[in-house]
Structure formats: structure tokens, C-alpha cells
Amino acid sequence: DEYYDITIEVGTDPYVRVFRAHMVILYYRSPYLRRILSTNKKKDDETLSHIKLSNISPEIFEIILRYIYGGKISLNDYDNSDIIKVLVAANELNLQELVIYLQSFLIKNKKTWMEENFNFVYKTSFENNSFSELQNYCTGLITEEPDKIFKSPDFTSIPENLLISIVQNDNLKTSEVHIWENVLKWGFAQNPELPSEIANFSNDDLNTLKNTLKQCIPFIRLYDLTSKEFVDKVFPYREILPEGLCAYLLETFLTLSNPESRGVERNDRGRNDKVEDKDDTKWRNFRDRRSEERYDNHHNSMRKYDIRPSSESKAENSNNIRTLTTNTYTSLPMRKKLELKPRSSAAPNENVASRPSKPNPFGEAKPIDTDEAFRRVEERRRKQKKRN
Incomplete structure (x- = not known):
């Protein structure tokens, strides 16, 4: 003094x-x-x-x-939670050499404690970009053991941006339906006033849940579910999906003869699932592509999906690839929302010569009769109940 x-x-x-x-x-x-x-x-x-x-x-x-x-600084003299507090305070005072040292100390010496208090450490690590080492550690742990966060008592209290970062992780070792279920759990927790059963939802309840999850749902690969998973887990919540997505998924899954087959063959998120049914081979062309949706802020709805042969496909694959022209599928290390541009009204003869001349193996695109599709799904569910 x-x-x-x-x-x-x-x-x-x-x-x-x-x-x-x-x-x-x-x-x-x-x-x-x-x-x-x-x-x-x-x-x-x-x-x-x-x-x-x-x-x-x-x-x-x-x-x-x-x-x-x-x-x-002698960290062995302090509680682990105090070390985290020192880390946050050191960052506020811009003591970057101490910030780096504290992160390394925690990762090397306090792994067990951090796993036991994972939610606290995870949220703290993403409060500031200076905690990059802790962020990488937490992301790696979630990738290998997603239930570290999904089964955490505090999972439903994590902010939306952290939930989105989890769902975006391409290497997450869990099933897509497990991700869907946990995103739903998080959505319900943000609105405790909602009924526990979807059958008891009012229109206002549906809009509430839809608005809560509208930033997360586009990052869930719903087309990677089996048709049975889609019918049992997703279809009851069809009203909260972006406009047009449910109809597209229905068309996808209704073409599969095996309810355990997936709409798209994938090998991501730590799985080795293969589509074996011969009727599903047309979906193999979608491998490593992404389905993204954007909400139209001006009209409060999404643009309709228009399914037709892609004129941008490579020549050797032009007759084997079917894409959504209002969506762009791109292979990325991490999935990102892609900007959708309004379809321009071209002149009648514009770009006609550039379109593929080979016949489309999928046939001409036709408008989807959603009422008929819903009826077929409900009929399939009734048959499954009778068999069970």
C-alpha cells in the first residue's frame, strides 16, 4: 500500500x-x-x-x-468455478496472456470437472471470442458425445445461437431424429404455457412454437429421416415447418417402399447408414447436398418449391440430378443458410437452348396434391397401428 x-x-x-x-x-x-x-x-x-x-x-x-x-498465479489454491471467474475477469481487463494460460490449464488439468459442469463451461466459452481454445474443446466433446449437452439439466436454458451451432455441426455423432426431438424439447421449454400434446394445440400455439424454432429447423436434415421416423416424429408437427417443406418431404418419403429407408443416402453425423432398397436409388444423386429454406420477410411465407431438372448440372450427370431451383444445394464443412433469390420472369424463348435435351428420368414435375399426400400418410399410419 x-x-x-x-x-x-x-x-x-x-x-x-x-x-x-x-x-x-x-x-x-x-x-x-x-x-x-x-x-x-x-x-x-x-x-x-x-x-x-x-x-x-x-x-x-x-x-x-x-x-x-x-x-x-497458483491455480491449485482456488476452486474450479473461481478459475472460470478469473478467466472472465482477465478477459475483461484484457490480460490476454492470462486468458490463454487459464484455458490451457483447464483443458489439461480439469477435464473431469468440465465434463461434469459442461453446460456452464460451454455457455461461458461462447460468451466471448477470446475463449477459442475452450470453444474448440467443447465443440469437440459435443461432436463425440452429443448427449453431454442434450441430457444436461440445463440444456433447455442455452441460448438460441448455441443451439443452432450444435445443429449445424456436420460431424455430430447422433441420429437426425434425435436432433429433431431435442430441438422440439428446447422449443417447448421456451414456451412452458404450451400444451404437452400437439393434438391439443390451438392455431396460436402452433404459431408460437413455429416462431420459436424457425431459425433452427432449416438446419435439421429432415430429408435424412426414414419414412417411419418422419411419419411418427415429424408429421404431427407439420404445421410448424416452413411452407412447402412438408409437401416436398411427403413426396420424398411416399416414394420409398421400405419405411426404414432414408430419403437420401448419407454418411454424415457419425453414421454409416445405407439406402439398400432399389426403389431408392434415384435419391443417391442428392448425396452431400443441403436443403435450406429462407423465410420471405416481405410476404411472411416461403417461396414454393419448384422441382425440375437443373440446367446447371454437369453434362454427364444432367439426366441424373433433380434439384430444387429455388434452393441451391452446396457441400460445405458447416451448413449455412443460403440466400434464395426470387425466380425471374424470363422471356418465353430465353435460355431454351441451354436446357438439357435428354429426357428427365423422374418425369415431368407436377404440382403436389398435399391433401392427397396427407391422406396417404394418415392411411399408412392406420395400417401400421393395425399391424402393431
């Missing part, structure tokens, strides 16, 4: 403590405090400079102040 020339008020009432320090040390050790001190210089009347740090607890600041003066 000798020759101190600044006081630091730390904490909030009733837990406030005043520390004495030396401006020159704080100035050179902390870029954050340097900015404050540069605008809060000692007055001519010899009055001490005074700053406030209300976002840090006195106990945590004392640990950091000792580090600022001595350049060392």
Missing part, C-alpha cells in the same frame, strides 16, 4: 471493497485499465485517482491484482 496513488472500487453493494494500487503498474500491465487511466489522470490538487469495477467480485479481483503485480 506504500506510495499508492489510485484507489479501485470493486464489486456492487453490499459486497464492495476498495483496493489501493499504483497507476504506473496498472498502466503497463492492463490495456483495459490503461484506457481508463488515460482519461482519469491525477488531478492538480493531489486528489487520488479513483476507478470503479462493478462487474468483478472483490475476491476475484484480488487474485488478478496479485497476478498484475507478481506475474504469477
